[in-house]
Amino acid sequence: MCPSVGEIKSFGFVTLFFCFLFQIACGAAPAESTVITSEDPHCPEGYVLTASLTTHPNSSRSSAESERIMVDSAAAELSKNVAVPWNYAWTSTERIGCIFSGLDPEADYILGLSWWDAAEEGIVQSVQFSSPEDKGWQTAVPAAPAAAFSGDRSVPAKILLPIPQSGVEGGIFHLSILKEEGPHAVLQAVSLFRLKTTTREKKILIITGDDYGGHDWVNTAPALARVLREDPRLEVTITESPAMTGSPWLAFYDAVVLHFKNYDQRLLLAPSSGEALRNYVASGKGLLLSHFACGAFENWPPFEKIAGRIWNPELRAHDPYGVFQVRMTEEKHLITQGLTDFQIQDELYTCLDGQHEITVLCDALSVVDEKVYPIAFIVENTEGRVFHCLLGHDTQVYDNEDAAALYRRAALWAVGLIGEE
Secondary structure, eight states: OOOSSOOOOOOOHHHHHHHHHHHHHTTOOOOOOSSOOTTSTTSOTTEEEEEEEEOOTTSOOOOOSSOEEEEOSOEEEOOSSSOGGGGEEEEESSEEEEEEESOOTTSOEEEEEEEOOTTOOOOEEEEEEEOTTTSSEEEEEEEEESSEEETTEEEOEEEEEEOOGGGOBTTBEEEEEEEEESSOEEEOEEEEEEEOOOOOOEEEEEEOSOOOTTOOHHHHHHHHHHHHHTSTTEEEEEEOOGGGGGOGGGGGOSEEEEOOOOOTTTOOOOHHHHHHHHHHHHTTOEEEEEGGGGGTTTTOGGGHHHHSSEEOTTSOOBSOSEEEEEEESOTTSTTTTTOOOEEEEEOOBOOEEOOSOEEEEEEEEOTTTOOEEEEEEEEOSSSSEEEEEOOOSSTHHHHSHHHHHHHHHHHHHHTTOTTOO
């Protein structure tokens, strides 16, 4: 039987090892755990897993010494046709409530949510939290499908969110998953992380979770995070829901990276999410756009004023995948100071359109039409710091030291640290 209410501490290596053996003994292929851990590339350095809770019946469960998690919905079996840990989930026809207790009001926490509409029942849900001030529910993440999309298929989504200290009362924080569409809300696992120690000054959030089928964001997002984390001042988190662009909790971060292209037929972002992102930038924050993020918010024309240039599907998409030279065009800018021209294997995008004022930092010459196209640029007149780069088709791009330096320096500029190294 799956527990209806439970409390759990972090999994140890031994527990995971025996779960692995159990699956092999049962003839099942080893499957990814639903629980987000401190070793997961989504989780920023310096945070440790203090409590976690999952519905998988073969997982070890034990009490935490201080921080605890409780979920108030019954567990149910979703499907026999998916990886074993994702078969089981909490479901509710209204909302799944989560209570985090034993929190230190002076500590910094982040929480992890794992969900997947494994049976493809058309589940759309939002994340809400209870405000101690008015005792009501407030939206933390707007409505979105209970899944991410990779290779044009539904896949599990892992969401990392900050816990605002203003939301904690008496060491307790209330969160819920609200059903918006479909038969019920769904949740497979919950994690709680506490900041132990860090020297990292600025927080960056990479938002991913959907893209063109030929773009492997599942691996490129961690590769980009690794590049940014090479600077010890940057704390980097990954969350797999483009709906996070509409969250009021964006204010928790000094800069946001858009690493997705959402498709309206499966992941439509409301104009309010675009407005929230624009307001975030206008507050003086940083924004980076990577590769096909130029195609995000396709249903919302004002996105051009944030992105500077956007994808026009009527234009030629890009040169054939191959090697080309990236040329520095604005060597005095804080981002490109000290950088030199370099060669890279990638897609040279020729599909950008727009009239908003930009400052081109790098460009490249097309081998197809012999025209020059921007590769990286600054978007002017946003009241924030916006950097847009078209590099990033696959993971080997981030292994290129020059491209990595370009993204890293752009991140430092976006959070206001450039020039302090």
